[in-house]
Amino acid sequence: MDDKDRDREKEATSLCRTVQENYESAAFPNLENNELEHLASCSACRNWKEDIDSLTEMAESMPSFDVSESLTQKILASVKEEERERRSLLQTPLAICLLSAFAWLLLFQDSLESVWGLGSWLLALVTIAGFKSLLVDGNPRDNLQKSL
Amino acid sequence: MNWIIDQVSHQTQNRDYLRDLSDQELIALTLAGNDRSFEMLVRRHQKQVYNFVYQMTRNHDESADMTQETFLKVYRALGSFDREREFKPWLLRIARNSTLNQIRRQKPDASLDDGEIYIKEPSTGEDASRRVEENLSRAAFEKALSDLPDSQRDTFLYKYHQDLSYQEISEIMGISISSIKSLLFRARDSLRKRLSLGESGLVEEQE
Ligand SMILES: [Zn+2]
Numbered sequence: 256m257d258d259k260d261r262d263r264e265k266e267a268t269s270l271c272r273t274v275q276e277n278y279e280s281a282a283f284p285n286l287e288n289n290e291l292e293h294l295a296s297c298s299a300c301r302n303w304k305e306d307i308d309s310l311t312e313m314a315e316s317m318p319s320f321d322v323s324e325s326l327t328q329k330i331l332a333s334v335k336e337e338e339r340e341r342r343s344l345l346q347t348p349l350a351i352c353l354l355s356a357f358a359w360l361l362l363f364q365d366s367l368e369s370v371w372g373l374g375s376w377l378l379a380l381v382t383i384a385g386f387k388s389l390l391v392d393g394n395p396r397d398n399l400q401k402s403l
Numbered sequence: 404m405n406w407i408i409d410q411v412s413h414q415t416q417n418r419d420y421l422r423d424l425s426d427q428e429l430i431a432l433t434l435a436g437n438d439r440s441f442e443m444l445v446r447r448h449q450k451q452v453y454n455f456v457y458q459m460t461r462n463h464d465e466s467a468d469m470t471q472e473t474f475l476k477v478y479r480a481l482g483s484f485d486r487e488r489e490f491k492p493w494l495l496r497i498a499r500n501s502t503l504n505q506i507r508r509q510k511p512d513a514s515l516d517d518g519e520i521y522i523k524e525p526s527t528g529e530d531a532s533r534r535v536e537e538n539l540s541r542a543a544f545e546k547a548l549s550d551l552p553d554s555q556r557d558t559f560l561y562k563y564h565q566d567l568s569y570q571e572i573s574e575i576m577g578i579s580i581s582s583i584k585s586l587l588f589r590a591r592d593s594l595r596k597r598l599s600l601g602e603s604g605l606v607e608e609q610e
Contacts, residue, residue, distance in 0.1 A: 306595045313544045314563035322449045326467050330445055330474045
C-alpha cells in the first residue's frame, strides 16, 4: 500500500467503514436504518456492495464435489486396519511375556527343585494369563461391540 | 453419555438412529467401540473435508488421499478430542494441517492434474454460475484467487465457499477473529482490484 492509498483510506468516512464492516459480517437486513440509508445514497458503498456480492456469488458457485462410495469404503477400511493393528500391538507384548515365561520355565526346570519353586512359576503364568484376558477379552469396548 | 450407549445397544445397529445423534454423541459411541458411529461421522463430514482439501490442492487424487488421512488421524486422536467443543473446526483443522504438510513435502513445480478416480458430477446447479458468468469470467476469478497469498485465498474460500463462520475459521487456522477479518478484507480488496472491480469503491471514492 503506498502513501496515496493510505491517505485515501484515512479520508474514508467512518460510516462507509461501519456499513461495509457490518455488511460483511451480518446478513443484509441486520444493518441499522441509518446504515441502510447511507448504503442507498453512497455510490462508493453501493459499488462496494455489488462487488462483494459478485465475489461472494462467484465463490458460492464454485463447483463442489460429491465423495464416491469407493472413497468412503477406503476410509472405513483404513480405520478398521488401524483398529486391528492397535489390538495386535496390545496383544504382541503379552504373547512375548507368556512365551518367555514358558521358555524360562522349560530351560530352568532342573534348577527348580522344590515344588514351591514350580508352583510360583505356575502362579506367575496364571497371573499373566489373567492380565491378558482382562486386557484383551475383558475390554469393555469389545463387549459393547458384541452386544450391538 | 452412558445412557446413549445403553440406548444404542437396544437400537440394534440402526443407522437411522445414529443419523439423529450429534457429532459429540457419535464420538462417545465410537470411543465405546461402536464402529458404525464412526462411519456415520465419516459420511456426515467427508464431502466437506474433501472439498475443503480440494480448494488447497486442486487435485482430486491428492484430495482423496488427504481426506482418508484426515479421518485416520481423527480416529487416532478421537480420545483427546474435547467434547465440549465443536467437532467440525477440529476436523477441518486436522485436514488443513495435513494438507499443508503434504503441499510442503511436494516439489513446488508438482503438476496439478484433475484425476477422475473419485469424482462425481459437481453438485452445484448450472443456473447460478451462468448468471454470474455474465459479469465475471470464472477463469479470471480462479486465476485471481490463485494469485492471492495462500492464507488470504484459504480464508476467502472458507468463508464464502465453505460457508464457515469467523469462529470456525479462527479455530481451523489457529488465528484470531480480527486476523481473519483482516485477511478477508485484503483478499476481497485484491480480488476487486485484480478483476477490475471497485472502480468507484470505498478507496477510489475519495479522489
Ligand atoms: Zn459509503
